[in-house]
Amino acid sequence: MQHNKVLILDFGSQYTQLIARRVRELNIYCEIHPYNKKLSNIAEYNAVVLSGSPFSVRGDDAPHPDLSEIRGKKPMLAVCYGAQYLAHFSGGEVAPSNTREYGRAKLSFIKKEELFFKGIHEGSQVWMSHSDTIKHLPTNGVLLASTHDVENAAYKIEGEETYAIQFHPEVYHTTDGKQLLENFLVHIAGVHQDWTPQSFVEETVEELQNKIGNDKVVLGLSGGVDSSVAAVLLHKAIGKNLYCIFVNNGLLRKNEFESVLQQYEGMGLNVKGVDASKRFLDALAGIEDPEKKRKAIGNSFIEVFDDEAHQIEDVTWLAQGTIYPDVIESVSATGGPSATIKSHHNVGGLPDYMKLKIVEPLKSLFKDEVRRVGATLGIDPLLLGRHPFPGPGLGIRILGDITAEKVRILQEVDDIFINGLREWGLYDKVWQAGAMLLPVNSVGVMGDERTYEKCVALRAVESTDGMTADWVNLPYEFLQKTSNDIINKVKGVNRVVYDISSKPPATIEWE
Numbered sequence: 001m002q003h004n005k006v007l008i009l010d011f012g013s014q015y016t017q018l019i020a021r022r023v024r025e026l027n028i029y030c031e032i033h034p035y036n037k038k039l040s041n042i043a044e045y046n047a048v049v050l051s052g053s054p055f056s057v058r059g060d061d062a063p064h065p066d067l068s069e070i071r072g073k074k075p076m077l078a079v080c081y082g083a084q085y086l087a088h089f090s091g092g093e094v095a096p097s098n099t100r101e102y103g104r105a106k107l108s109f110i111k112k113e114e115l116f117f118k119g120i121h122e123g124s125q126v127w128m129s130h131s132d133t134i135k136h137l138p139t140n141g142v143l144l145a146s147t148h149d150v151e152n153a154a155y156k157i158e159g160e161e162t163y164a165i166q167f168h169p170e171v172y173h174t175t176d177g178k179q180l181l182e183n184f185l186v187h188i189a190g191v192h193q194d195w196t197p198q199s200f201v202e203e204t205v206e207e208l209q210n211k212i213g214n215d216k217v218v219l220g221l222s223g224g225v226d227s228s229v230a231a232v233l234l235h236k237a238i239g240k241n242l243y244c245i246f247v248n249n250g251l252l253r254k255n256e257f258e259s260v261l262q263q264y265e266g267m268g269l270n271v272k273g274v275d276a277s278k279r280f281l282d283a284l285a286g287i288e289d290p291e292k293k294r295k296a297i298g299n300s301f302i303e304v305f306d307d308e309a310h311q312i313e314d315v316t317w318l319a320q321g322t323i324y325p326d327v328i329e330s331v332s333a334t335g336g337p338s339a340t341i342k343s344h345h346n347v348g349g350l351p352d353y354m355k356l357k358i359v360e361p362l363k364s365l366f367k368d369e370v371r372r373v374g375a376t377l378g379i380d381p382l383l384l385g386r387h388p389f390p391g392p393g394l395g396i397r398i399l400g401d402i403t404a405e406k407v408r409i410l411q412e413v414d415d416i417f418i419n420g421l422r423e424w425g426l427y428d429k430v431w432q433a434g435a436m437l438l439p440v441n442s443v444g445v446m447g448d449e450r451t452y453e454k455c456v457a458l459r460a461v462e463s464t465d466g467m468t469a470d471w472v473n474l475p476y477e478f479l480q481k482t483s484n485d486i487i488n489k490v491k492g493v494n495r496v497v498y499d500i501s502s503k504p505p506a507t508i509e510w511e
Contacts, residue, residue, distance in 0.1 A: 003199075004192040006030035006185065007045040011053030011063045011081050015129075017325060017467070018170040019049055019079065021366050022181055029195040031364075035065040047075040047189035050082025052168065056132050057081065057088040058096075075161035075189035077181075083155075083164035084132055090157075091139035094132050102129050104173055105147040114144055116156065116163055118183050120176040126153070126167035127174045134166060161188060197369070197376040201233070204361055208237035212317060217359060218309045219319035220301075221246040221271065222391065223260040226321030226362060228383055229374040231269055233361045234319055236377070243315070244269050245308045247301060250277030250404075251393030253418070254411040263383065276304045284395065284402045290511035293402070297392045309356075318356035322363045323370060368464075387432045388466065396511040400439035405492075410437045412490040413456050420482045421460070430472050433460040436499075436510045444487075444494030453494040456486065461508055469503040 006023055010016045010032050023030040033039060035050075048070050055062050065085070070076055078086050088094040107124045110117045126147065134152040137143065144163075145154035154165045163184055169177030185191045217234060221227045221244050234242045246264065248257040261273040283300045287293050309315055362370055374384045390396055394414070398406050413435045421427040436457040444451040458479075463469035483496040499506075 003029045003194055004046045005044065006047045006049060006191060007039070007042070008032045008049045008051060009035045009065060009082075011035050011051050011055070011065075013052035013054070013081070014467075015168055015170050016051040017366075019051060020324075021368070022170045022178055023049075023185065024195065024366065024369060025178065026182055026185060027193040027195050028185055028191050035063055038066070042069050045074065046191045047077070047185055050076065050078040050085070052079050052129065053081035055081065057084045057094050058132065071162060072160045075184070076163070077184050078162070078164040079170075080129065080166060080168060083166050084134055086157075086162070086164050087134045087136070087138045087141070087152075092134060092141060093136040095135045097131055097133040102131075103127070105149065105153075105167070107145050107153065108148050109146040111142075111144045115187055116144060116154070116180070116183050118187065119179050120183075125173065125175045126169075126177075127171045128167050163188070197372040200365070200369075200373055201236075201376050204233055205237045208234060208359070208361060212238055212241070212359065214241065215316040216241050216243060216312060216314055217317040217319050218243045218245065218312060218315045218356070220244075220305055221260075221264065221269075222321070222389075223252070223256060223386075224321075224389055225367070225374065225384055225386060226323055226370055228264075228321075228379065229370050229377065230319055230321040230361050231264075232267065232374070232377045232379055234359075235269055240270060242270060242319070243312050244271040245305060246271055246273050247304050247308075248273065248275045248277055249280040249297060249301065249393060249395075250407060251280065251297070251395045251402075253389070253394075254415040263380070267379070272308065274304060274308055276300070279304065281402065281404055281407075286401055288401050290396060293395050293511070294392050297395050316357060317359045319359045319361070322360040324362075324364055324366050327363050385428060387427075387430065387434075389434075390509055396509050397434055398437045399510060406437055409454060409490060409492045410435060410456070413437070413486050413493060416485050416489065417458055417482055420478065420485070424475075424478050426474065426478065429462075430460045431463040431469065432466070432508060433458075433472075434509075435459070442495045446494065451494045454492050455495040455497065456493055457497045457499050457510070458482070459499040459508070459510075461503070463503075463508075466508060469508050471500045471502055474498070 006028055008016065008019055008030055016032055020030050020032050053063060084094045105126055105128050107122055107126060110122055133150060137152055137155050140158040141155045142158055143152060143155050147153050150166055153167060156163045168174060169180045186193065217238060219231055219242060221231060231244055246261055257273065261271065264271045280297060280300045283296045284293060287296055371384045394407060394410050395402060398410055417435050418433060421430060421433055436459060438455045438457060440455050441452050442455050444453060460472040460474055461469040462472050479498055486493055486496050
């Protein structure tokens with residue numbers, strides 16, 4: 001089945017992925033492409049959205065897209081930078097704003113009987129984020145909406161299906177943003193809402209069967225959502241020809257190796273569990289630098305995985321749980337994130353000598369879509385609701401060098417914290433939680449004796465995709481009980497602190 005699809009041209013905005021997710025929430029398939037990479041298949045798209053950008057249209061370094069095959073030929077929605085670009089280079093005028101227009105605003109005027117604003121009323125809240133403003137509309141521009149400070153908040157071009165807005169409909173702060181996108185894509189552009197988890201499963205299973213045939217596939221399971229959903233999809237497509245390997249790197253949560261292995265076998269998957277704890281801990285001995293630890297863990301995993309994969313005869317394919325944000329970041333308009341913060345455990349892959357073809361059944365999905373596909377496949381909600389867990393595991397939650405004793409301490413602490421969140425009904429209100437073992441000892445008193453033991457930090461954040469995150473205001477009573485339980489039950493810890501940093505400027509993990 002050929003889906004209707006929407007093209008999102010990326011000008012480097014931090015919100016571009018959000019636009020795509022909002023479009024997908026409308027059950028419409030969309031793809032993000034950098035504005036400066038020429039597309040040979042432009043005819044296949046039913047509508048186009050221009051993203052925002054950190055650049056000013058008045059700057060020498062302003063992105064200049066070639067819209068000759070789009071404008072006037074396809075329905076187009078220009079957001080923020082896109083709206084200013086259309087105005088500035090099509091007979092209008094963009095100038096610096098007297099005040100930086102950032103944050104919440106309310107629509108004070110909406111043109112009557114306008115399909116673009118169907119179901120949206122004056123007073124509706126929108127989110128602004130720009131330092132320039134449109135002083136004069138482009139040639140044939142028709143004003144559609146204003147706010148108190150921004151006269152030309154929305155406009156259309158007469159004679160074209162071209163619409164432009166100076167606010168961001170994709171962020172939650174724009175209360176009717178989803179309605180606006182639906183008005184444009186469904187009611188104006190006529191795009192069909194035919195992208196559903198069920199249709200994805202049916203089409204992907206058929207594609208995998210055609211692509212793989214009777215070949216054998218090997219997949220490294222992590223216990224997380226992405227690799228688990230990828231495994232069940234592949235199992236549905238090729239059955240016993242899927243060989244799953246679940247490696248215990250010695251840095252998993254307490255009892256996780258046994259419990260996850262049991263869960264996978266209950267799902268009917270062909271899984272081999274490999275306990276390589278000692279191999280990983282030996283490789284990490286004496287290493288303190290976070291990047292070197294990640295590389296040691298990654299290299300050890302490749303060695304173990306390679307050993308195991310060679311024991312399966314005639315394997316042709318390597319399956320990976322890569323998802324869409326991993327793909328986008330490597331090809332974005334600004335070349336991905338402006339600086340590499342840390343090595344990404346999903347990207348980089350296996351060495352050339354393995355000579356396996358790659359299959360990535362989830363590479364078009366966002367995380368929330370992966371969960372919906374998993375639900376459609378009948379995967380246990382407890383597994384689908386699991387918090388993200390870093391590939392290097394507790395290795396990047398133990399600051400400094402790693403020893404078996406430090407792993408034991410952190411596993412105990414983490415177990416008390418995570419189980420406590422579940423018991424208090426807080427687990428599903430948190431996006432990710434974990435404990436960090438700090439490389440400091442502090443003085444304490446237990447009974448009549450002074451102690452000099454470890455300090456641990458607890459971390460719980462709320463987020464939608466991990467790109468930004470806020471610390472969660474957990475109840476004091478919960479923190480008090482958790483702290484008492486940790487100090488009383490975990491030998492070697494005498495102090496507990498709670499991390500109240502947001503991302504940015506801090507990261508979610510400490511290393």
